[in-house]
Amino acid sequence: MIRRLSERDHDKCLELLRPKSAENLFILGDLEAFGYEQEFQKVWGDFDENGRLRAVLLKYKRNFIPYAASGNFDAEGFASIISEDGDFGLLSGLKSVTSRVYPYISRRLVKERELHYAKLTGDTAMLKDDYREVKRAGLQDIGRIGELYRQIPEFVDVGTEKDRETNMKKGVSRTYYIERNGKMVSIASTAAENSLSAMVVGVATLDGYKRQGLASKCIGKLCLDVLAEGKELCLFYDNPEAGRIYQRIGFKEIDRWMIYLY
Incomplete structure (x- = not known):
């Protein structure tokens, strides 16, 4: 019923x-x-x-x-x-x-998309790294976050600064980053945080700083902090390279996430 x-x-x-x-x-x-x-x-x-x-x-x-x-x-x-x-x-x-x-x-179905869906629970065994250079962003960093994303084509349309500020204030989003010479070069965020879980989103690194493990460090520090609050983490991906990063950190695929547009 x-x-x-x-x-x-x-x-x-x-x-x-x-x-x-x-x-x-x-x-x-x-x-x-x-x-x-x-x-x-x-x-x-x-x-x-x-x-x-x-x-x-x-x-x-x-x-x-x-x-x-x-x-x-x-x-x-x-x-x-x-x-x-x-x-x-x-x-x-x-x-x-x-x-x-x-x-x-x-x-009538217009478009269908299938994404990998993975989660990380309380096991932190694979999160052993030096996270001292990873910083948590505050409201004063909202503009810098937007500046980084605008330099990466696939992230140009990812939210507005007003949205980021609102979500950070409400506690449904947080951001971690690494900087070089005072400039943000790698970043990872959460979205849709609730009392039990959070989603990892917006993982990005500027050209010239890739393949140095910076994104992995941002994600790792984010995951440690969120797991310490007793929450589970999840994420979507369709990029095999991104998938390998997440698997090294300890994410395990649980299903596929389907999106049907009508």
């Missing part, structure tokens, strides 16, 4: 989502930030015959994200909710879950 969820269902939601906090980064983050009663956010739950919550479907603006602990859930029912929504534009989530929902969606 599928029904809309409310604040009264929050404990049941956490019971389902918490064991896989990295996999459910976006759902957990949106629930913590916005709850169940916002105009732009809705949550549905699928209950088994014993009344136990077995799957959730989150709508944030135009994006739907389903999650189920196993393959036994009403995927067709979730697809019906998605297809009938006049503001639907995106389906995203773990491939193991979205692959069951996607075939039942009646809208």
Whole structure:
């Protein structure tokens, strides 16, 4: 049985989502930030015959994200909710879950993308390095962060300085960097941080400073600090070179992350 969820269902939601906090980064983050009663956010739950919550479907603006602990859930029912929504534009989530929902969606697919999805939990054995030159950015560094990203073509459109400032103040994002001669040359950040998990994003190094292990140090220090707070870390990647860096640090692939654009 599928029904809309409310604040009264929050404990049941956490019971389902918490064991896989990295996999459910976006759902957990949106629930913590916005709850169940916002105009732009809705949550549905699928209950088994014993009344136990077995799957959730989150709508944030135009994006739907389903999650189920196993393959036994009403995927067709979730697809019906998605297809009938006049503001639907995106389906995203773990491939193991979205692959069951996607075939039942009646809208025309425009584009599909598949990304590697990896996570790092409490094991810090592979994070042994000298991190003394890695610094954590503060609000005073917002402009310098933007300056670095503007020098790297694939990061030109990654957020605005206002967004970075807002997210840093709210505690949903943090940034670590290495500098040379007073200039930021390598960087790594988190996004969508919540009380249980965080995502590694924006890993970049300027040309001329690559292949020196700088990005690995930025990520390593970031991971140590976040893990020390009892959180799990996750990330997307589709670049094999980036994947090798993450694997050396200790990230392990858990699934693929699918993005379906309608």
